[in-house]
Amino acid sequence: MDLKLYGLRALVTGASRGLGFATAKKLAAEGVLLVINSRNEDHLHQAALKIEQETGVRPLTVAGDVSQKETAESVVQSAVTTLGGLDLLTTNAGGPPPAKFEDLDDTAWQNAFELCLMMHVRLIRAALPALRQSAAASVVTFTSYSAKQPIPNLVLSNTLRAGVLGLTKSLSQEYGRDGIRFNSVLPAWIETERVLSLMENRAQLNRSTIEQEIEKQAQQSVFGRMGTADELANAVVFLLSPLSSYITGVMLTVDGGMYKALY
Ligand SMILES: NC(=O)c1ccc[n+]([C@@H]2O[C@H](COP(=O)([O-])OP(=O)(O)OC[C@H]3O[C@@H](n4cnc5c(N)ncnc54)[C@H](OP(=O)(O)O)[C@@H]3O)[C@@H](O)[C@H]2O)c1
Numbered sequence: 507m508d509l510k511l512y513g514l515r516a517l518v519t520g521a522s523r524g525l526g527f528a529t530a531k532k533l534a535a536e537g538v539l540l541v542i543n544s545r546n547e548d549h550l551h552q553a554a555l556k557i558e559q560e561t562g563v564r565p566l567t568v569a570g571d572v573s574q575k576e577t578a579e580s581v582v583q584s585a586v587t588t589l590g591g592l593d594l595l596t597t598n599a600g601g602p603p604p605a606k607f608e609d610l611d612d613t614a615w616q617n618a619f620e621l622c623l624m625m626h627v628r629l630i631r632a633a634l635p636a637l638r639q640s641a642a643a644s645v646v647t648f649t650s651y652s653a654k655q656p657i658p659n660l661v662l663s664n665t666l667r668a669g670v671l672g673l674t675k676s677l678s679q680e681y682g683r684d685g686i687r688f689n690s691v692l693p694a695w696i697e698t699e700r701v702l703s704l705m706e707n708r709a710q711l712n713r714s715t716i717e718q719e720i721e722k723q724a725q726q727s728v729f730g731r732m733g734t735a736d737e738l739a740n741a742v743v744f745l746l747s748p749l750s751s752y753i754t755g756v757m758l759t760v761d762g763g764m765y766k767a768l769y
Contacts, residue, residue, distance in 0.1 A: 524698035526737035582632035678755030694761030727762030
């Protein structure tokens with residue numbers, strides 16, 4: 507199937523590994539002109555090389571912490587300047603740390619607010635002028651199924667991800683007439699470094715092993731396994747593509763059936 511992505515211009519943040527990397531690689535394979543971002547310049551460079559080896563397309567890189575206001579704006583500006591415009595944006599970064607509510611002070615909440623909510627706000631705000639010029643503008647915000655179903659020991663994520671859904675839905679309404687689509691993906695237990703470190707944390711709390719914790723979580727999926735980053739990326743790439751041109755304001759859970767409620 508032709509996703510009609512060839513030649514479009516994209517910025518993928520949080521893309522040196524995990525879900526962002528898998529998304530960037532699939533976009534590159536579709537012939538998208540890409541800028542990728544993460545904080546660690548070496549890791550980002552390695553990711554760009556790997557994408558080139560696997561797809562023949564070398565993404566450009568802009569390192570920087572997108573939870574910081576000025577950096578988020580300058581990452582977008584660099585991407586727009588380098589690509590000569592912007593059609594596609596995925597807003598993604600790392601997740602907040604696991605913790606019990608009583609162990610979190612105001613600084614921890616403020617940091618999580620910058621990372622989990624303001625990161626999306628600032629990247630999108632900076633990208634809007636370029637997206638308005640695009641005939642195929644599409645934004646996908648990466649959130650979590652924790653926005654629908656709280657995850658134990660992750661109150662920062664459970665609280666702030668819900669705000670991203672409110673933001674994404676609001677923007678889908680506000681900018682539809684500008685031809686810009688906004689959708690969210692809500693991953694659950696897709697095996698990445700982040701998930702392995704959360705499983706390590708559970709293993710310490712429960713005096714078990716990482717393997718046992720992965721197995722317990724995997725059993726919550728109707729398939730009895732965790733997902734792969736490629737499976738999440740397939741959903742993102744579809745939502746970014748012109749093939750989903752009449753889809754906006756959607757919150758797509760990619761969780762192997764872990765979320766059991768109707769809505
Ligand atoms: N995997 C899942 O099942 C799952 C489920 C629900 C929600 N999520 C959320 O989805 C997002 C991606 O998940 P993941 O599993 O791919 O995480 P991951 O394995 O930790 O990868 C995060 C990526 O983002 C980059 N990054 C982290 N903080 C950044 C920042 N402030 N600015 C720019 N780049 C940053 C990291 O590279 P650098 O270290 O070089 O910056 C890395 O490339 C996270 O927010 C996670 O909480 C994931």
